[in-house]
Amino acid sequence: MAKLKVKRIDAGIQTAVINKEDANQIGLKNGGRINILNEESGRSITAFIQITDNIIGKGTIGLSSGFISQLDADDNKELAVRAADRPISLEYIRKKMDNGKLTENEINTIISDITNDVLSAGETTAFITAVYINGLDTDEVEYLTRSMVKSGEQLKFNTHPIVDKHSIGGVPGNKITLLVVPIIAAAGLKIPKTSSRAITGAGGTADLMEALAPVEFKAADIERMTEKVGGVIVWGGATNIAPADDKIIVHEFPLKIDARGIMIASVMAKKIACGAEIVVIDIPVGAEAKVKDMDDARRLARQFIEIGERFKVKVECAITFGDTPIGRGIGVNLEVREALIALEGNVEQNPFTQKSLTMAGIAFEMAGRVEKGEGYRFAEEILNSGKALAKMKEIIAIQGGNPNVTSNDILPGKYSFNVNAKDSGYIVGIKNRALITIARTAGAPADKGAGIYIHKLLGERVEKGETIYTIYADKEWRLGKALAEARKYMPVAVEGMLLERITSLN
């Protein structure tokens, strides 16, 4: 233990900074955990430390204004600093590393410590890695789901049933929420949809909706708006719904891992916390999708359904074709425009509209609105009738956007380049990951106009010289870089196209 005086350091950091000599005296290592007590106010906090040998002098402790106010302290105030106890959750993480089965209490403790920043980034990553390798059984996924639900707020509604949908990510152009939500709400069902922003993609649903209306709302606003117009499309990150999930995703992202048990719990926790009673889950299967084959997709679907049963939530899964973009547009404005065009009644039969109607149709059947097998047609009627467009305008309006927006108002970037077919043939393959990379290089999702418009979808005929796809960008230099990526990856394969001709020298 040492008595150290406060030095205010405002660099937006969440660690305390102390001198090397004090650290040695207390017995602390860089990144270690300390307990800081203001003996006068009785307030204490736990923090991680950074050790310095020059910035903070011996006898002082560098703290952010946030920490100082939590401690009810002030500049030069003397605080008692000691090594903090090792949180018991580390024992439970260790247990999972040793392939043990965690109890509900153990999982609650881990999730609570992750949510409250008691665990360091490294410690949280150790948990995720252990789950990725050793897995979670159904009981553990149930505990994890419940724990995540309890980590934040839960929506409550007066009308029922509450419907929700989720797509396992990774497929470009997947704007189906912009059709599914207004179709379902137009039929009188409630769908309070929270979505994410793009992490690795060219545009998350929240990014798309933001082109039409604000998406950052508190839980009470989501309840109120949903009760009033039947649905919303908001950014989940602005709410306090299942915040533990967000804390975990941050650490999964750099490793690009998908710890299956955590993923199932994350999805289900968000749905349960949003009050969902009927959930349709879209599982794209494909070589470049998260789920590679049908067997794995069926296994995942059964797990979702079983967890749903344990929480009395009806779950159905749609296993979908994942090796194609969902529709023609990739990137914020291109996708929003495409969705508005469909809502405005120009419904082209393609992966985007078919998948949207399929998902909405399953929800209608699950809710008992229509007989089994009638959902798709019912959803299609709502879309064609203009009721979905009217509902979308209500949703845009209640979220604070302009309800008079039309597809003509949403424009792609002013710089563009057409990629044309060098030979005639059929589109036989589209590389989803390459498309995402090109769209991101062009500026998506930060640049709203950036992205790709696909003129020729999978299976369509293209004649020599016709445009296969167009790259759009808001900034000229970004277009150039995206084009270089396109030349490198050649994301669309046309049957009969000669890629390269190598002549033998013999």
Next chain:
Amino acid sequence: MAKLKVKRIDAGIQTAVINKEDANQIGLKNGGRINILNEESGRSITAFIQITDNIIGKGTIGLSSGFISQLDADDNKELAVRAADRPISLEYIRKKMDNGKLTENEINTIISDITNDVLSAGETTAFITAVYINGLDTDEVEYLTRSMVKSGEQLKFNTHPIVDKHSIGGVPGNKITLLVVPIIAAAGLKIPKTSSRAITGAGGTADLMEALAPVEFKAADIERMTEKVGGVIVWGGATNIAPADDKIIVHEFPLKIDARGIMIASVMAKKIACGAEIVVIDIPVGAEAKVKDMDDARRLARQFIEIGERFKVKVECAITFGDTPIGRGIGVNLEVREALIALEGNVEQNPFTQKSLTMAGIAFEMAGRVEKGEGYRFAEEILNSGKALAKMKEIIAIQGGNPNVTSNDILPGKYSFNVNAKDSGYIVGIKNRALITIARTAGAPADKGAGIYIHKLLGERVEKGETIYTIYADKEWRLGKALAEARKYMPVAVEGMLLERITSLN
């Protein structure tokens, strides 16, 4: 990409701080990796970011003076900031998470990225966790060892053979290096011993030696001193020998994990980098030791020996009894005093002296100094003759300490408490972990006089009222806390001692 102006923030932190709006624009998440380029000087660095919404304004980037000088920039200098590429080492870590076998190149890349802070704490922990769970085969341990050796400096000597020793840690009072090094050096062999400071223990060997002489030296000093007097006892952390190991240990520590393959590589890399040709490894086995049973100890010993063979280093392992403290003293001064007493010729036969002579004896046999079976006696002669004491004084002197020090100069703490036997009997069990906890609570290793002196060793007879052990502290309040721990843990069991008497109420 964004152009941001430098704002100097000196809080000893290794991250760049940028505004939330700029982060969204560039497409960065908190903890993400950025590349910062000074277009004028051409200098660039990669750093992790912390995102703030108030400390650093839009259009600026908070950087430490260290980063600013690396970039050859200055306050208000405009820098180009973009999201950095994902290091390829993350793919290799992912491969180990998926239980793949890593190539030498892949391991080199991971270790290089850990050493150069390219990987975050979370990413490094993911690697350690994956190795802990999925293991490394002998090839991988060899690659890892070589990679760690190459991560830093290597000692070179003109005389041969170079001897080294290592004890797998966790056993309290393990001061044997203070006898082994002078005994071996007194026989004319070279032993450049680098040791660690206590992490979880009551005193690392470097902490002990520091009571006698400075322990922080550069590689060239270690070479020079070893050539001159035959041996040194220094702190490895002050050198640049196998620094990758130190970077890894920091992340293993909070999880208390011992990723076996990493541990073997760490030990062997330090020895190889120190130029060792003959290595004796002490593997304590016991219920509270790192290695729990003989089979596991033998397996570990074979792995050490095999890795040794691959690097042309002769390795022998001594599997030792790990469920007792090594000698009577635990804590810096108590251990140093005990070692000096033995060097001064008062050699009591106990675990400390027996283990020290055994280890030195094995080294003598391996070096061909004596016949097989003669090593222990040869080591004992050197100790009894006073040659080891004379050599220790030379080592103390060359490291800058006072060679005239005697065991009477090294004093335990001025506050003490005797724990006496409530009944007569034999010492039948000693809880090592409890002893360490009590010694640390008493102030060890930061308080030099703090610790425990054990009057009655395992198997010894104690009469009712006799002192079993004494707790020492430099500070009175710490003694009180240590005593409370002692009452809680009761670390020494006496046969026949009634622990508690519970009377039935029936």
